[in-house]
Amino acid sequence: GENVEQHPSTLSVQEGDSAVIKCTYSDSASNYFPWYKQELGKGPQLIIDIRSNVGEKKDQRIAVTLNKTAKHFSLHITETQPEDSAVYFCAANPLSGGYNKLIFGAGTRLAVHP
Amino acid sequence: EAQVTQNPRYLITVTGKKLTVTCSQNMNHEYMSWYRQDPGLGLRQIYYSMNVEVTDKGDVPEGYKVSRKEKRNFPLILESPSPNQTSLYFCASSLSGALDGYTFGSGTRLTVV
Numbered sequence: 001g002e003n004v005e006q007h008p009s010t011l012s013v014q015e016g017d018s019a020v021i022k023c024t025y026s027d028s029a030s031n032y033f034p035w036y037k038q039e040l041g042k043g044p045q046l047i048i049d050i051r052s053n054v055g056e057k058k059d060q061r062i063a064v065t066l067n068k069t070a071k072h073f074s075l076h077i078t079e080t081q082p083e084d085s086a087v088y089f090c091a092a093n094p095l096s097g098g099y100n101k102l103i104f105g106a107g108t109r110l111a112v113h114p
Numbered sequence: 115e116a117q118v119t120q121n122p123r124y125l126i127t128v129t130g131k132k133l134t135v136t137c138s139q140n141m142n143h144e145y146m147s148w149y150r151q152d153p154g155l156g157l158r159q160i161y162y163s164m165n166v167e168v169t170d171k172g173d174v175p176e177g178y179k180v181s182r183k184e185k186r187n188f189p190l191i192l193e194s195p196s197p198n199q200t201s202l203y204f205c206a207s208s209l210s211g212a213l214d215g216y217t218f219g220s221g222t223r224l225t226v227v
Contacts, residue, residue: 001173006156032213043118043204043218044157089156093212100145100164100211101172104157 002027002094006105013080014113021088021108024072029095033066033073034102038087048075080112116141120205120219127195127226135190135222137205145208146188147172147216148180150201157204163188164211195226 003026013019023033031052036044050057050064050073057064061080066073077084087109091102118139127133139146147162149172159172163182177199179191188207192199202223206216 004156009154034215036216036218041220043206043220044216045218046215049215091157100213101147101159101162102212102216103159103173104149106154106156 001096002030002092002103004090004092004103004105006090006108008108009106010109010111012111012113015080015082017080019077019080019084019110019112021075021090021110022072023074023090023092023105024070025092025103026071027092027094027096028068028071030092032093033064034091035062035064035075036089036091036104038089038107040086044089077110080110082112082114085110085112116217118205118207118217118219120203120222123220123222125222125224127224129196129226130194133192133195133224135192135203135205135224137188137190137219138186139188139205139207139217140186141207141209141217142185143207143217144185144210145212145214146182147206147212148178148188148190149204149206150174151204151221152201160190160203195224197226200224200226 034049038044063076090105148160149157161180205219208214
């Protein structure tokens with residue numbers, strides 16, 4: 001079945017620096033790749049997603065890139081701020097689930113220090 | 115406010131005592147799902163439902179039951195909880211499927227002793 005690996009598991013940056021989180025997936029038929037942000041004590045919240053017919057998508061300070069050949073996608077956060085501190089999860093939708101399920105990575109805990 | 119509401123937020127129970135975690139959404143979403151979150155394992159899907167009376171197993175369904183009698187509600191039932199079901203549980207909903215973007219509830223932290 002689909003396997004999604006996420007790196008790094010923890011990431012510490014200074015405010016204003018960039019942060020990059022990478023995920024690889026195994027099912028080449030996957031066609032939807034969302035990113036979720038989970039703040040302390042809350043449920044995950046969708047922050048950006050990308051579909052397989054697009055190579056890059058941006059929304060203000062966050063961007064996601066997709067390399068279908070290499071089966072990996074990345075989240076880029078520029079000009080990080082303390083409120084970006086959270087756990088970030090990537091996900092992919094496998095063909096084996098009829099495209100109606102998401103397999104999540106293990107998460108990355110991002111700490112942004114003032 | 116559009117939201118997914120889970121209850122309770124925290125629950126401590128004993129092995130074998132049946133319990134139900136409720137989930138309700140007010141967005142008229144067709145798709146609902148339950149996940150458990152464990153350190154180092156991310157979010158793993160327990161069950162999902164495409165619509166009323168339509169449910170299907172996720173990746174870790176053993177020891178759990180669900181029902182979808184109404185569109186807005188999707189309770190998670192643990193008939194005989196065991197300590198390995200100690201976890202953080204999330205209910206999620208979306209318009210029609212996993213590709214529409216989930217709205218998650220705030221979570222239920224369950225401890226089974």
